Amino acid sequence: MIQTRLVLDRDFVISELDRRVFGALVEHVGRCVYTGLYEPGHPNADAQGLRTDVLALARELGVTIVRYPGGNFVSGYDWEDGVGPPGQRPRRLDLAWQSTESNRFGTDEFIAWCRAAQVEPMLAVNLGTRAADAARRLVEYCNHPGGTELSELRRRHGHAAPHDVRFWCLGNEMDAPWQIGRKPADAYGQLARETAKLMRQVSPGLRLTACGSSNRELPSFGAWEHEVLDACFDEVDFLSVHAYFENPHRDSTEFLGNIDRMDAHIREVAAIADAVAARRRSQRRIMIAVDEWNTWYKARFGAHAHQPDWPEAPRLIEEVYTFEDALAAGGALSVLMNNADRVKLACLAQLVNAIGAIRTEPGGPAWRQTIFHPFALAARHARGLVLRPVVRAPARSGRTVPDMPLLVASATHDPATGATAIFALNRELVQEQELQVELRGFAADRALAAAFELHHPDLQACNTQAQPDAVAPRSHVRVRVEEGGLRAVLRPGSWNVFVLQAPHAASQAGTIDACPPIP
Template sequence: MTFNHHKAKMILDKSFKISEINPKIYGSFIEQLGRAVYGGIYEPTHATADEHGFRKDVIELVKELQVPIIRYPGGNMVSAYNWEDGVGPIELRPKRLDLAWSSLETNEVGTNEFATWAKKVNAEVMMAVNLGTRGIDAARNLVEYCNHPGGTYWSDLRKEHGFEDPHQIKVWCLGNEMDGPWQIGMKTAYEYGRLAAETAKAMKLVDPSIELVSCGSSGSGMATFPEWEAETLEHTYEYADYISLHQYYGNKENDTANYLASTLDMDNFIKTVIATCDYMKAKKRSKKTMYLSFDEWNVWFHSNDQDKKVEPWSTAPPLLEDIYTFEDALLVGSMLNTLLKHSDRVKMACMAQLVNVIAPIMTETGGGIWKQTIFYPYYYTSVYGRGTALHSIVDSPKYDSKDFTDVPYLDQSVVYNEEKDELVIFAVNRHLENPLVVDVDIRSFDGYQLVEHIVLENDDPKAINTIGNEQVKPRNSNQSYIENGTLVAALPKLSWNMIRLGRQQVD
């Protein structure tokens, strides 16, 4: 390889706008699964527990991430969940078999408790309704319970339960992964489409201000994809505001170069769903654009074998507790880049999940807390990736891997925050061996200076963080600089980077 192979170019301009970024693109997910709730967000006997039994150390880390919306209570669990089990006096709540995860659900935490916790972390709730074993009636009653001011059976029951003011939950998922054979109450596209449409109509009659998410395929690998999207949207297009996408990746073959190219698949998945939505828009002669809610995305594969050994029907067993590596953090950074590059259509997204279960935050039950490797790209992108996503013109060297061709070594997204007069570049160098020098033409950002260049790097792609021992954490780089209207960005081999520029302050 000559030196030229280690150089890339990028052109940025304020007028190259993709879209305003909806902050809900940085959402997350808490399912009543494993130790996400019990031992995760809720642990009344913990030293840091507040008056509601919530761990204050967890609350502080979630607030640090600035998560705007959190999906609840599932996930697979919701398809056999009776929401009424989780409200009212805790001592009277029934214990139930959770068929999705072969666990025992104590129902100590339910709708009201979760809404209380969400307020503590400054997040909205994205509530999912059960369209597996239930349907229209349970869904409309839950909307009434959560959102109606009072004077009716369900809203007055909420008041009896100690919640005078409505929760005002504005985003609702019409079921979960309804095309999945693993789902309790799996449906055909026609069955789901009809049920979801009629449920949506009833829910919006109770509260016309809510937004609804129609179920897309459980993943782009489903045999029914994207026919499922087309057929279900035949029924839900005029009632739903979003269609959902779910996707997980894992380095099962231990091929880092191929693994880090997975976002090319994610990009294609998003484009295919957009095309299907726009076909339905044309077919229906509709003026309405369907937006996307990528409400499950992450790396998930490390815990698969361990989960097979968990004792069935136990309470809050350690399920889906992936311990993430440095290379997982790189992919998560690239997945966030992909969402930002599609922010004109992806208006909501949820990293699945938030605490203990395939999560950036891990806790010891009764003990401490720590940040996984994936915490950092999520944190920096959420905090600094607010404003307008910009399209960047990129010339990068490329490589081929087992499943992908023409994979750019440089993966990037760009955010311009006009209010703060700030330009932020998020960049991954996928090269396993060589640094990448990127010449960035910042033609319309005259007077901008380099504020900081944060790097996440490690010589070991398999390095992990454990309690008290963070092997993967960010550092400041002094390798990048601005010269003659060009930002020269030096990206170490296998690294995630945030480069922040701001206008020079005149005293």
């Protein structure tokens, strides 16, 4: 059995955890929106056509903010097509995904969905085929109280109160060869700067994200970030990072090395942003929005991405996630937590069907994919301050990263409730791991409030319509609290959660919102 150690000190804090790291992306691609979020006539649809079974799962997932309408889709999207009476909206060709877009679901429907799901909206503006003025108009439509053409148009559409959208993306992946309206870095940076200024004139206090590189492997990575920020540094709050895990060699150990690559990617982008700040002698810090992250390689190309004859809501990029993918997702969540000083927003891409944590069938059920579970547990229990983890574990070398510790861990402590949550991934796929957690500066009478284990003997196991709970969290029984910490046995290839709480804090703050095992 491998011996590993995790040291956590209550005074060694990375940052407060911004709950917006538990965000998701909803894009008009495939069945993410149509027969995903929205399906009039479905047995579970409400009066607005929203699937209430998907709404319930989104709330269970714990999503806090949702980015919309893309993604690649937004770079060819005219937002005006998606407002007004649905039956009168134009049908358009979607060049990003070579589909037909009915526009029956648009900005107002998305805001209604966010309100029903109890999440914050984040809108992206089209800086591919359009520019600053279209963005200004959309902000006015959404946020101005009334008395102008666009705000009164919103009111005539049945929305008297402003949508009050605070978070916005200035385009999407504008460096990418596949992006509609792709631009060089200096041109995009100047456009982002002027668009940001115009948007804030209409609605002060917006939080704006500029496009970082769409892919860390592109030759322009790094130079793109520097040039873009050199142009728009004073007008944006975030720079985006997009991180998709791939497994081209079908090597599970190498695949889990993507976790370290994601961590390096975030730190590299933060360093570039700080270099721009240093040149300006500025104390201002640009934060990181990891507004697209997930595993995506099995359903990425060919008919998975494009189908002939411009179909409407086709089955595109419908990745079937395995237990192995859930392990990667758990590790990615620890990376987001451990970079909480710079990562203030993140979006799992995507929410439903198209590389989604939730799957649906038209007219049929909705169920949780394997990656749903680590996200839901982390969103439920990771709160408060992120503690700096000191990991002592054997490492394995590989092609993906030269030095890969077999333990990936993160931890949070919530002063309001007294709860300390520990998240631990055993990346050793053959041997068990005995984990010793040493807690320094905490009350000695802490008790185990909840313990969960996500494990399956088959790394390729997945959740299907026939077996929706094949991979699901169970109670962790091989754990004990001891003086100064806890000790647990982690199964090979498992993701684990332990929640500790002082008894007196529990009596004052109420019980832990534990996630019961799924039968």
